[in-house]
Amino acid sequence: MTQDQLKAAVAAAAVDYILPLLDDDTIVGIGTGSTANLFIDALAAHQHRFAAAVASSEGSTERLRSHGIEVVDLNSAGQLAVYVDGADESDPQLNLIKGGGAALTREKIVTAAARQFVCIADASKWVDHLGSFPLPVEVIPMARSYVARELLKLGGDPVWREGVVTDNGNVIIDLHGLYPIRDPAQLESDINQLAGVVCNGLFAQRPADCLLLGGADGVTQHRR
Numbered sequence: 001m002t003q004d005q006l007k008a009a010v011a012a013a014a015v016d017y018i019l020p021l022l023d024d025d026t027i028v029g030i031g032t033g034s035t036a037n038l039f040i041d042a043l044a045a046h047q048h049r050f051a052a053a054v055a056s057s058e059g060s061t062e063r064l065r066s067h068g069i070e071v072v073d074l075n076s077a078g079q080l081a082v083y084v085d086g087a088d089e090s091d092p093q094l095n096l097i098k099g100g101g102a103a104l105t106r107e108k109i110v111t112a113a114a115r116q117f118v119c120i121a122d123a124s125k126w127v128d129h130l131g132s133f134p135l136p137v138e139v140i141p142m143a144r145s146y147v148a149r150e151l152l153k154l155g156g157d158p159v160w161r162e163g164v165v166t167d168n169g170n171v172i173i174d175l176h177g178l179y180p181i182r183d184p185a186q187l188e189s190d191i192n193q194l195a196g197v198v199c200n201g202l203f204a205q206r207p208a209d210c211l212l213l214g215g216a217d218g219v220t221q222h223r224r
Contacts, residue, residue, distance in 0.1 A: 001216065006122035010214035011038035014120045015046065017212065017221075018082050021116070026050040027077045029110040030064065031085020032057040032103035035120050039084055040064055054080060056110045057103040058167050074113055083114035087121050087208070088133045088201070094119065094208040094224050095184040099136030099201030102166050108199055111206055119208035123215035131179030134159070135191075136201040138170050143196020150194050151175055154187070170198055 001009070018028070030040060030053050040060065044067035052070040054077050055061040061071045074080075085107055089097040096119060098104055111117050135156070139147045148158040156175040164172050181187055184204035191200040211222040 003122055003124065006214035007035045008038050008042075010120045010122060010212050010219050011035060011042045013212050013214070013219040014039050014084050014118060015042045017118060017210070018084065019046065019049065021081050022046075022050045024051060026081050027072060028053045029080040029083030029114045030055050030060055031083065031107055031110070032060050033086045033101045035086035035122070036060060036084070037063055039120060040067065040069075044069065052077070054110055054113075056085065056106040057101070059101075059103075074110060077113075080110070080114040082116045082118060083110050084118045084120060085111070087119050087125055087203075089127050089130050090119060090121060090125055090208065090211055090213075091127055091130050091184075092222075094211050094222065095130060096203035096208060097130050097133050097135055097201050098203055099138070099172070100133070102136065102138075102161070102164050102172050104136055104201045105138050105166065105168055105170075105199040108203065108206075111203065116209050117206070119211045121211065121213055123213055126213055129180030129182070130184055130202070131181040134174035134176045135178055136161075137173045137175055137191060138166055138168070138198040138200070139173055140196045140198060141169075141171050144171055144173065147194055147196045148173055151191070154190065168198065
């Protein structure tokens with residue numbers, strides 16, 4: 001199977017996974033990226049089963065609305081039953097690196113508001129240790145150079161993702177050279193303490209509850 005076929009298979013499996021969680025009042029949290037887009041497309045056939053969605057990016061909002069799915073603000077939604085999103089890397093403890101699409105802050109907020117976080121990915125995202133994928137850090141623009149200097153002190157190689165502006169109006173610094181990340185939760189906390197950092201792409205203090213992983217032998221389920 002191609003990578004796109006694996007993504008489509010895991011997106012369909014995610015729909016099957018969350019259907020028992022849905023009712024007429026359910027608001028579903030939905031992430032950002034290529035696999036999340038396929039999940040949105042697969043979920044559209046079941047839009048009569050839930051009330052609305054909360055999206056983690058403007059791009060996902062547009063895609064949901066193109067299917068006729070109502071999108072509501074998280075402030076009015078309250079706690080979400082489930083949040084479904086992809087990842088750039090996942091380790092066996094279901095710690096994640098996310099943010100390749102620069103939506104990491106909104107993704108982390110929606111994750112925090114959900115009772116259950118279901119991650120969907122193809123097998124290429126499964127790693128023994130996080131850190132081969134550059135860690136995205138969302139930064140207030142005026143702090144970009146300062147934060148980059150501080151990130152150097154943490155042992156990484158910071159690279160400004162030039163020309164990229166997040167939905168929140170901020171910039172992204174991609175932190176290379178971290179592999180292997182031995183303590184993802186501690187590193188997540190350390191980076192978030194830097195003045196000017198909005199958020200970073202480590203999801204370790206709140207990892208996934210369930211990972212649906214698409215591989216050559218089909219979709220496998222991994223839980224913490």
